[in-house]
Amino acid sequence: MQFVAAPARLSTVSANFEADFAARLHWSAEQDAAIEERVAAILADVQARGDAAVLDYTRRFDGLQADGVAALELTQAELKAAYDGLPEAQRDALSAAAARVRSYHEAQKKACGESWSYRDADGTLLGQKVTPLDRVGIYVPGGKAAYPSSVLMNAIPAHVAGVPEIIMVVPTPKGEKNPLVLAAAHVAGVTRAFTIGGAQAVAALAYGTATVPKVDKITGPGNAYVASAKKRVFGTVGIDMIAGPSEILVLADGSTPADWVAMDLFSQAEHDELAQSILLCPDAAYIAAVQREIDRLLPQMPRAEIIVKSLSGRGALIHTRSMEEACAISNRIAPEHLEVSSREPHRWEPLLRHAGAIFLGAYTSESLGDYCAGPNHVLPTSGTARFSSPLGVYDFQKRSSLIEVSEQGAQVLGKIASVLAHGEGLQGHARAAEMRLK
Amino acid sequence: MQFVAAPARLSTVSANFEADFAARLHWSAEQDAAIEERVAAILADVQARGDAAVLDYTRRFDGLQADGVAALELTQAELKAAYDGLPEAQRDALSAAAARVRSYHEAQKKACGESWSYRDADGTLLGQKVTPLDRVGIYVPGGKAAYPSSVLMNAIPAHVAGVPEIIMVVPTPKGEKNPLVLAAAHVAGVTRAFTIGGAQAVAALAYGTATVPKVDKITGPGNAYVASAKKRVFGTVGIDMIAGPSEILVLADGSTPADWVAMDLFSQAEHDELAQSILLCPDAAYIAAVQREIDRLLPQMPRAEIIVKSLSGRGALIHTRSMEEACAISNRIAPEHLEVSSREPHRWEPLLRHAGAIFLGAYTSESLGDYCAGPNHVLPTSGTARFSSPLGVYDFQKRSSLIEVSEQGAQVLGKIASVLAHGEGLQGHARAAEMRLK
Numbered sequence A, B: 001m002q003f004v005a006a007p008a009r010l011s012t013v014s015a016n017f018e019a020d021f022a023a024r025l026h027w028s029a030e031q032d033a034a035i036e037e038r039v040a041a042i043l044a045d046v047q048a049r050g051d052a053a054v055l056d057y058t059r060r061f062d063g064l065q066a067d068g069v070a071a072l073e074l075t076q077a078e079l080k081a082a083y084d085g086l087p088e089a090q091r092d093a094l095s096a097a098a099a100r101v102r103s104y105h106e107a108q109k110k111a112c113g114e115s116w117s118y119r120d121a122d123g124t125l126l127g128q129k130v131t132p133l134d135r136v137g138i139y140v141p142g143g144k145a146a147y148p149s150s151v152l153m154n155a156i157p158a159h160v161a162g163v164p165e166i167i168m169v170v171p172t173p174k175g176e177k178n179p180l181v182l183a184a185a186h187v188a189g190v191t192r193a194f195t196i197g198g199a200q201a202v203a204a205l206a207y208g209t210a211t212v213p214k215v216d217k218i219t220g221p222g223n224a225y226v227a228s229a230k231k232r233v234f235g236t237v238g239i240d241m242i243a244g245p246s247e248i249l250v251l252a253d254g255s256t257p258a259d260w261v262a263m264d265l266f267s268q269a270e271h272d273e274l275a276q277s278i279l280l281c282p283d284a285a286y287i288a289a290v291q292r293e294i295d296r297l298l299p300q301m302p303r304a305e306i307i308v309k310s311l312s313g314r315g316a317l318i319h320t321r322s323m324e325e326a327c328a329i330s331n332r333i334a335p336e337h338l339e340v341s342s343r344e345p346h347r348w349e350p351l352l353r354h355a356g357a358i359f360l361g362a363y364t365s366e367s368l369g370d371y372c373a374g375p376n377h378v379l380p381t382s383g384t385a386r387f388s389s390p391l392g393v394y395d396f397q398k399r400s401s402l403i404e405v406s407e408q409g410a411q412v413l414g415k416i417a418s419v420l421a422h423g424e425g426l427q428g429h430a431r432a433a434e435m436r437l438k
Helices: A017-025 A033-049 A051-062 A076-084 A088-112 A148-161 A179-188 A198-207 A224-233 A258-269 A284-300 A304-314 A323-333 A345-351 A366-371 A407-423 A427-435 B017-025 B033-049 B051-062 B076-084 B088-112 B148-161 B179-188 B198-207 B224-233 B258-269 B284-300 B304-314 B323-333 B345-351 B366-371 B407-423 B427-435
Strands: A008-011 A116-119 A125-132 A135-139 A165-169 A192-194 A217-219 A247-252 A276-281 A316-319 A337-341 A357-360 A397-404 B008-011 B116-119 B125-132 B135-139 B165-169 B192-194 B217-219 B247-252 B276-281 B316-319 B337-341 B357-360 B397-404
Touching: A008 A017, A017 A316, A033 A051, A033 A198, A033 A224, A051 A198, A076 A088, A076 A179, A088 A148, A088 A179, A088 B116, A088 B125, A088 B407, A116 B088, A125 B088, A135 A148, A135 A198, A148 A165, A148 A179, A148 B407, A165 A198, A198 A217, A198 A224, A247 A258, A247 A323, A258 A276, A258 A284, A258 A304, A258 A337, A258 A366, A258 B427, A276 A284, A276 A304, A276 A323, A284 A304, A284 A316, A323 A345, A337 A345, A337 A366, A345 A357, A357 A366, A366 B397, A366 B407, A366 B427, A397 B366, A407 A427, A407 B088, A407 B148, A407 B366, A427 B258, A427 B366, B008 B017, B017 B316, B033 B051, B033 B198, B033 B224, B051 B198, B076 B088, B076 B179, B088 B148, B088 B179, B135 B148, B135 B198, B148 B165, B148 B179, B165 B198, B198 B217, B198 B224, B247 B258, B247 B323, B258 B276, B258 B284, B258 B304, B258 B337, B258 B366, B276 B284, B276 B304, B276 B323, B284 B304, B284 B316, B323 B345, B337 B345, B337 B366, B345 B357, B357 B366, B407 B427
Parallel strands: A008 A316, A135 A165, A135 A217, A165 A192, A247 A276, A247 A337, A276 A316, A337 A357, A357 B397, A397 B357, B008 B316, B135 B165, B135 B217, B165 B192, B247 B276, B247 B337, B276 B316, B337 B357
Antiparallel strands: A116 A125, A125 A397, B116 B125, B125 B397
16 A cells, blocks of 8 residues: 655745645644533542442443452552563663653752742841642553653653652553553652543542542643543642644754654654644755655655654645744744754744744754653643643642741831722721731 | 621540531532533633624623723723822832832742753753743733732733733723722733623633734633633633632731731631631630630621621631641641741741741731732632642743754664654654664
């Protein structure tokens, strides 16, 4: 069978550009009412019946039978055995990746996750105390999209933040366990792990059951049921974000070997049919060269079928008037992954306002960032980089304001507070401030 | 009419303590299905019909008729006129509060909101770039809970973060405008303001209409409809948090004048009937003294009726075995506002793990923090301080990871990534890394 991957060819000088661009970009995060309703029922059931409900859904959805939820817990010995049983190259790669991810997140904690305070001249102290969450749940997808790297990317920042208890859930349909996932849980220092998944696992973590401890926050990607469940329990617990399909945008000036860029587009397209790969480039000849490399390399790819569907359905090669225009279009997309495949990445980087992660220069393939460069690979998708950030140490910490008003400070602040409180009709507030006046 | 405020009297030595404590604490954030359904319909309608739908709902719910949404925009001149028209004391208090809030948030930005990066020995660069959001919407409640201080607390952090466009919405039922709210918008530097509210205002900000610009994030408190709408548009835009009833917890060692503490409890109770005021203290005689002050001061309070309902319905004076135990109970509650009314606040502060804001020492009444100490008064409620933080500059920024792998770095990282990618069955990822190997 002959595969043809035909990403849309757009040009910003075309009269139809805006319409074509909008059509390609369109992806609706709209909620499916049927899924919402089923998820609401599962959450209510787990909240009411606890372990028994979790067992029922695990049997029904994962084809996995157990006498109790305790039987679905993976022991530390089992996690370690999975690690010990890996081929040496995988063990080393996992450990090396974990070490780099850890050291990046340690730097992140130093840069933006420490407590701070200062004193006014009158002795009044103001600041913020930063503390780790007590207990977090990380959701790791099972089945065909079981990614051990996601275990590292979720658990390590929690660990670096200082979270004492990290509870992992991972569905194991028909009981099939992925040894790399278990090994990653060992390397990342997961506290407890359960082979449960879906909305029922989210519910167990959010409300707690006799066996699964209630957590303070749930992070990690999942399918539509998991996403809907996370959104619904938001408020009872914290959540990270709602992930859409993965995306890559390559900004190219034509200086990177065309086959490298073609493969970078594949590396996103191979995730799933809805994944989006886009190339923005002012050089038409280079775009043609990338398409030729796509055609040449495609038959070599084991996941060619998915790549074809993704590139032909959602991919685009966009010819722009200039690199500046390419940067402007990239900002409209706010991509999850943004490669600046240019000889002058630092010339363009300041123009790039919205992206989950920015990969600078030809050597920085997205896949290096996905696994082991150090930064987190859990990134905002579907344009949400406009307002949200990579998963990080800050997601596993929270802040408490610190205020200590001195006797002298209270004389000044009390008068201001009193005027404003009376203005809002809150006399109790005003009196509380006035009582501190001499 | 004689009011009696009777907060529950609990003691940790009592056999019933756990049950009584749980009953007092109980507050359900459960969603009301009827509200959810109506909000979903309003959101869909505004998304479909834009301005026309906003006008319809504004007429229906706020009794406010207009020819178009443009007629509901407040001009900068109108905001300034409101400020100029205030009594001098209010004008000065508003400006002084704004200056202190601004300087605290500037310190916060320096402490935790700047870009950072480092290079590995092989030249590989890793870091994060921090950028402000492009455009945010702030929701300011109207009617009886119209708080100008909330305008400052939402708009100033956005301004300090560097957000270029701040869009305020505030309902004005029957067209009644609160001059202090308008003046606060002037002082805080709001870019545009519309007199719309409810789910329809949230929808207008989230989806954009012909007149109201689409924003990237919506912050600010509101009623059940606003909360439900914010939760529903989360993902399309960012949101801050879902606010529940306000709470104060006072940890007292008995050294603060009892009338100060009584008034601090009132200052929370006067917000609304669901507000919660709790005193934790190891000194039974002091608790009795506070109750006497409650009885003495209550008749002087214009909002006595609300205070009585709040204190009798949800308030508690809890006698503990020790200050240590009081701290442990406080951590279970994770209060929004936590006063450490002690001679030794710094002795207890390290034991306090979960709170929105911690007020240290007898002079630091919550009301000083509410208006003008500097820290934000938008704080996590209903125990969500376990996993979330005060509104801050960080809520108006987002982060993009920066990765620049050197040619040399790619040789090391490429091999690790290749092994892990093959392990996950993602050959495109592996090949993209391998292509960068020499």
